[in-house]
Amino acid sequence: MNQHELKDKVLSLLEQNKIGTLSTVKNNKPHSRYMTFFNDGLVLHTPTNRETHKAEEVDENPFVHILLGYDGEGYGDSYLEIEGTAVIRDSADLKEKLWSDRFSNWFEGPDDPEYIVLEIEPTTIRLMNSNEEPQTLEVNI
Secondary structure, three states, X not given: OOHHHHHHHHHHHHHHOOEEEEEEEEOOEEEEEEEEOEEEOOEEEXXXXXXXXXXXXXXXXXXXXXXXXXXXXXXOXXXXXXXXXXXXXXXXXXXXXXXXXXXXXXXXXXXXXXXXXXXXXXXXXEEEOOOOOOEEEOOOO
């Protein structure tokens, strides 16, 4: 698979799969949790609360790892392994763009000061279980 075909497959998996794991570093060890992801091209966004451990961990160490795409239907399900760097975004425009009424369980609205977005710029994206050897996308954000 060439890089163009690989990028198309990666983007398709990002569009089709919104739930995955986000791993941060806590005390030099991985700390994982399920998150909802939105993508803008290859850049990922995930909403969270300013007062969470993950926000604190990203402040201390921005390197993250994401697993996204495996849906449990079988051993051959394609998924992505994404390594990247996370930053906290508090942009009103971005928060409004990502806002969903489902978030009202945790936030009063898109203007809630506790509502932030983690933005992840990938450094490495690997396509796994695609009926061939793992493929690494050359990330040029």
